Amino acid sequence: xxxxxxxxxxxxxxxxxxxxxxxxxxxxxxxxxxxxxxxxxxxxxxxxxxxxxxxxxxxxxxxxxxxxxxxxxxxxxxxxxxxxxxxxxxxxxxxxxxxxxxxxxxxxxxxxxxxxxxxxxxxxxxxxxxxxxxxxxxxxxxxxxxxxxxxxxxxxxxxxxxxxxxxxxxxxxxxxxxxxxxxxxxxxxxxxxxxxxxxxxxxxxxxxxxxxxxxxxxxxxxxxxxxxxxxxxxxxxxxxxxxxxxxxxxxxxxxxxxxxxxxxxxxxxxxxxxxxxxxxxxxxxxxxxxxxxxxxxxxxxxxxxxxxxxxxxxxxxxxxxxxxxxxxxxxxxx
Numbered sequence: 001x002x003x004x005x006x007x008x009x010x011x012x013x014x015x016x017x018x019x020x021x022x023x024x025x026x027x028x029x030x031x032x033x034x035x036x037x038x039x040x041x042x043x044x045x046x047x048x049x050x051x052x053x054x055x056x057x058x059x060x061x062x063x064x065x066x067x068x069x070x071x072x073x074x075x076x077x078x079x080x081x082x083x084x085x086x087x088x089x090x091x092x093x094x095x096x097x098x099x100x101x102x103x104x105x106x107x108x109x110x111x112x113x114x115x116x117x118x119x120x121x122x123x124x125x126x127x128x129x130x131x132x133x134x135x136x137x138x139x140x141x142x143x144x145x146x147x148x149x150x151x152x153x154x155x156x157x158x159x160x161x162x163x164x165x166x167x168x169x170x171x172x173x174x175x176x177x178x179x180x181x182x183x184x185x186x187x188x189x190x191x192x193x194x195x196x197x198x199x200x201x202x203x204x205x206x207x208x209x210x211x212x213x214x215x216x217x218x219x220x221x222x223x224x225x226x227x228x229x230x231x232x233x234x235x236x237x238x239x240x241x242x243x244x245x246x247x248x249x250x251x252x253x254x255x256x257x258x259x260x261x262x263x264x265x266x267x268x269x270x271x272x273x274x275x276x277x278x279x280x281x282x283x284x285x286x287x288x289x290x291x292x293x294x295x296x297x298x299x300x301x302x303x304x305x306x307x308x309x310x311x312x313x314x315x316x317x318x319x320x321x322x323x324x325x326x327x328x329x330x331x332x333x334x
Contacts (some may be wrong), residue, residue, distance in 0.1 A: 016234045031265070032177060033076050033244070037124060038169035038199040039213050042250060072109040073333040078102070081325025086134065088307070088319045098136035098146055105129050127156035150182035170200040189238070191221035204249065211248040216242070237272030257289040277311035297329040
């Protein structure tokens with residue numbers, strides 16, 4: 001069963017429910033974004049609030065990397081999760097509910113630390129390669145075998161982080177990403193994403209941190225196969241700007257780290273079939289992390305997301321999703 005973007009956009013032209021089950025819907029529903037090194041360092045390696053310390057310049061550096069010179073980290077994580085509505089389809093919550101297996105390799109390098117009076121600037125390069133495998137099969141559904149939508153994602157980015165002595169961390173960078181169909185071994189979608197962001201981590205009490213994060217960016221994408229028969233569709237119709245804000249609490253209890261979080265994202269589209277489309281995405285999540293060793297973690301996670309939309313085809317894009325799962329993560333720093 002071949003389900004490339006030509007087929008996907010034809011489904012969109014004929015039925016909104018079918019489009020919700022497509023790979024275009026899958027990509028369109030993601031939260032793909034540049035990393036926030038300050039936020040990720042606090043989330044991923046802080047068993048005690050006291051790990052966030054000030055440097056000799058007075059600038060806070062909540063980064064679990066060396067304070068000068070070159071340093072890097074590589075990682076691998078494997079997650080299995082039960083996803084209600086894994087493709088972000090409109091309608092009822094349990095559209096083709098599925099167990100989804102995700103494996104990801106990551107790498108990041110810090111290219112020095114540069115003091116600038118009351119702040120420090122750090123350039124980063126990094127990337128990842130991820131495999132997403134669906135397992136659902138039902139001959140009575142629109143897509144009888146979701147494994148035909150299995151895909152691999154490659155990302156690469158350049159990022160500059162500036163940490164001020166006040167504790168605020170500012171970032172700016174650009175990311176490239178593409179999705180490759182596992183079944184067809186062809187590129188379905190690619191994009192460039194320039195973005196800016198800001199992070200603030202602060203102490204709530206002896207065992208908890210609060211983390212504020214906000215970002216703004218613009219997605220410039222290309223759908224490889226566009227339905228030539230439907231002239232309203234264009235290869236750039238998934239282009240959009242996004243403005244996202246989130247708040248997390250990181251609570252340390254014995255060896256566990258418990259992190260509830262909430263985010264809201266506004267997105268605006270202006271091309272092709274998505275002309276004058278505006279989305280608001282709410283996400284409420286919980287992450288529980290248990291370090292088996294210094295570089296090996298066991299995690300449990302759950303997330304609820306809801307998207308509302310306005311525009312000519314708003315009902316195509318509104319959905320609810322719920323995920324629950326667990327995974328293992330391995331990180332090496334040098």
